[in-house]
Amino acid sequence: xxxxxxxxxxxxxKLRSKIIRPLLFLTITPYFFFIGVIAFKPEMFSPLIFDxxxxxxxxxxxxxxxxxxxxxxxxxYLANKFIEPQISAIKNNE
Amino acid sequence: xxxxxxSILLFSNLSLATDGNGxxxxxxxIMFILFVSVTLFITYWASKRSSTADGFYTAxxxxxxxxxxxxxxxxxxxxxxxxxxxGLVYLTGFDGxxxxxxxxxxxxxxxxxxxxxxxxxxxYSFADVVSFRLNQRPIRILAACGSLSxxxxxxxxxxxxxxxxxxxxxxxxxxxxxMIVGGLMILYVTFGxxxxxxxxxxIKAILLLFGATVIALLVLFQxxxxxxxxxxxxxxxxxxxxxxxxPGGLISDPISAVSLGLALMFxxxxxxxxxxxxxxxxxxxxARKSVAYATGFIGYFYLLxxxxxxxxxxxxxxxxxxxxxxxxxxxxxxxxxxxxxxxVGGEIxxxxxxxxxxxxxxAVVSGLTLAGASAISHDLYANAFLKGKQxxxxxxxxxxxxxxxxxxxxxxxxIIFQNQNVAFMVGLAFAIAASANFPLLLLSIYWxxxxxxxxxxxxxxxxxxxxxxxxxxxxxxxxxxxxSSPIFPYKYPALFSMTITFITIWIIxxxxxxxxxxKEIKKFDSQYFRSQTGIGIDSKTTH
Numbered sequence: 001x002x003x004x005x006x007x008x009x010x011x012x013x014k015l016r017s018k019i020i021r022p023l024l025f026l027t028i029t030p031y032f033f034f035i036g037v038i039a040f041k042p043e044m045f046s047p048l049i050f051d052x053x054x055x056x057x058x059x060x061x062x063x064x065x066x067x068x069x070x071x072x073x074x075x076x077y078l079a080n081k082f083i084e085p086q087i088s089a090i091k092n093n094e
Numbered sequence: 095x096x097x098x099x100x101s102i103l104l105f106s107n108l109s110l111a112t113d114g115n116g117x118x119x120x121x122x123x124i125m126f127i128l129f130v131s132v133t134l135f136i137t138y139w140a141s142k143r144s145s146t147a148d149g150f151y152t153a154x155x156x157x158x159x160x161x162x163x164x165x166x167x168x169x170x171x172x173x174x175x176x177x178x179x180x181g182l183v184y185l186t187g188f189d190g191x192x193x194x195x196x197x198x199x200x201x202x203x204x205x206x207x208x209x210x211x212x213x214x215x216x217x218y219s220f221a222d223v224v225s226f227r228l229n230q231r232p233i234r235i236l237a238a239c240g241s242l243s244x245x246x247x248x249x250x251x252x253x254x255x256x257x258x259x260x261x262x263x264x265x266x267x268x269x270x271x272x273m274i275v276g277g278l279m280i281l282y283v284t285f286g287x288x289x290x291x292x293x294x295x296x297i298k299a300i301l302l303l304f305g306a307t308v309i310a311l312l313v314l315f316q317x318x319x320x321x322x323x324x325x326x327x328x329x330x331x332x333x334x335x336x337x338x339x340x341p342g343g344l345i346s347d348p349i350s351a352v353s354l355g356l357a358l359m360f361x362x363x364x365x366x367x368x369x370x371x372x373x374x375x376x377x378x379x380x381a382r383k384s385v386a387y388a389t390g391f392i393g394y395f396y397l398l399x400x401x402x403x404x405x406x407x408x409x410x411x412x413x414x415x416x417x418x419x420x421x422x423x424x425x426x427x428x429x430x431x432x433x434x435x436x437x438v439g440g441e442i443x444x445x446x447x448x449x450x451x452x453x454x455x456x457a458v459v460s461g462l463t464l465a466g467a468s469a470i471s472h473d474l475y476a477n478a479f480l481k482g483k484q485x486x487x488x489x490x491x492x493x494x495x496x497x498x499x500x501x502x503x504x505x506x507x508x509i510i511f512q513n514q515n516v517a518f519m520v521g522l523a524f525a526i527a528a529s530a531n532f533p534l535l536l537l538s539i540y541w542x543x544x545x546x547x548x549x550x551x552x553x554x555x556x557x558x559x560x561x562x563x564x565x566x567x568x569x570x571x572x573x574x575x576x577x578s579s580p581i582f583p584y585k586y587p588a589l590f591s592m593t594i595t596f597i598t599i600w601i602i603x604x605x606x607x608x609x610x611x612x613k614e615i616k617k618f619d620s621q622y623f624r625s626q627t628g629i630g631i632d633s634k635t636t637h
Contacts, residue, residue: 028359038192045341046339053325055340061194075202
């Protein structure tokens with residue numbers, strides 16, 4: 001019983017980091033890429049895209065806002081679907 | 095309470111009498127009085143439910159994920175960010191977007207790393223979490239210092255902004271504006287606690303989202319919702335032309351860029367009034383949901399400010415009705431959204447937006463005051479000085495006294511900082527939150543080897559260095575104190591102060607071989623178990 005309990009906890013911790021790490025990466029890298037371009041090579045954001053009046057910087061900025069929201073949605077979805085059942089299993093075992 | 099409404103009516107009559115520029119004030123004053131009446135009624139209703147500590151600090155823990163998401167976004171959509179960011183977009187175009195994204199990027203961090211363990215370990219304040227397995231007294235004192243400095247800096251910035259805004263919108267003198275805001279805030283918080291503060295925040299968030307949506311739709315309507323045409327018009331009107339679509343001069347050197355980026359990214363996860371909101375939901379599932387809702391609302395709101403800023407370039411930057419003699423906007427660039435409301439929606443929309451701006455200030459300062467009061471009563475008084483041996487009744491009394499004290503202090507500081515540049519204060523608050531509050535919270539949850547000694551020394555150094563670097567930096571040392579060159583060369587300290595915090599904590603904890611340290615490390619496993627599963631939280635929240 002006790003070892004089973006510990007196994008379940010380990011499964012939970014591994015599951016959580018499997019979900020959290022890629023999402024964390026997906027949050028931090030694009031943001032620092034965005035900030036990095038502004039700091040080191042701002043002219044990279046100037047060109048207008050697809051024959052419109054929307055610059056690459058504004059386009060990517062708006063995409064980044066959307067991405068941030070989507071990341072939170074993905075996490076809530078994954079956490080409710082995979083993490084919660086694992087927590088319930090531990091609770092029932094207790 | 096009736097007396098207060100009466101005095102507001104009196105004040106508004108006064109302002110009507112002194113107001114010379116048309117009737118728009120009538121609508122905004124009626125709307126504002128409606129808002130104040132409704133919120134005071136809520137405060138009265140909430141007062142019956144806020145008599146226990148749990149009711150006062152966490153609204154009984156019964157707020158839903160959606161409600162909390164709205165309240166969190168309300169905390170974040172301050173008048174400063176509504177008017178400030180749309181003003182920045184109006185002035186610089188693209189650079190406004192850098193701030194919007196910076197304020198948003200903290201949310202996934204909170205969601206992925208902080209929200210659930212915070213809910214599972216804490217009760218009323220984030221110091222509950224940090225001191226969970228560490229020595230209560232020193233940790234509580236440090237966390238309270240971190241909370242109070244963030245809260246007070248934020249409050250000063252909000253208050254000074256409020257006074258000036260209300261002066262312009264309603265024609266009220268600065269002093270009475272500051273006193274009305276301070277007075278109402280004290281009423282909401284002392285009588286209604288977290289429940290009233292949350293509902294004030296929710297109502298205001300809905301009103302602000304609604305108002306901003308209406309402005310944005312009316313603007314886009316004029317361009318048949320064609321974003322291409324819209325931006326084309328803006329670049330042809332703005333004097334900087336096409337360059338407003340690409341990075342301007344907001345961030346010039348890489349170190350400042352990374353430093354500002356870090357402060358915004360991790361600062362949000364160290365703001366006590368935001369962290370406190372996670373104790374108002376019943377469990378980690380709702381805490382998680384509330385961040386997703388909040389991120390959606392805030393992200394949407396920043397898209398609106400972006401449209402509003404560009405809309406203002408097109409519709410008001412050439413309209414003499416909104417410009418003063420030197421061809422700048424009447425009341426400054428931060429008035430862009432307000433003038434735009436008038437331009438697209440006439441005096442009804444102008445009145446509505448003005449009232450919402452006032453309501454926004456009230457709601458935000460209330461949330462801040464509550465967080466500050468809980469740091470004083472729960473962390474300093476109840477746990478650090480009386481070591482948890484006091485009665486709940488006493489703690490409640492202290493929290494109400496602390497609210498009144500903070501309210502008076504805020505009014506006082508609002509008055510003495512009237513003519514100072516306070517824009518740097520929110521930046522400093524974020525730097526402190528990222529360099530002291532956030533590292534303590536993160537490491538206490540995830541790092542087994544964190545001991546009291548390391549946390550106290552590292553956290554204090556982070557707090558101290560963030561403040562010192564800002565004071566010796568270009569903004570305070572040169573611009574405000576008038577010295578010729580800064581001692582610390584960068585505007586944003588977070589890169590340096592965060593590094594100091596993390597390295598100090600790491601070194602001290604690695605060499606901490608004390609018996610207490612050993613005991614604290616041993617308690618990590620059970621704390622980690624609870625932070626991951628939430629098992630144990632029910633027994634702690636029932637009294």
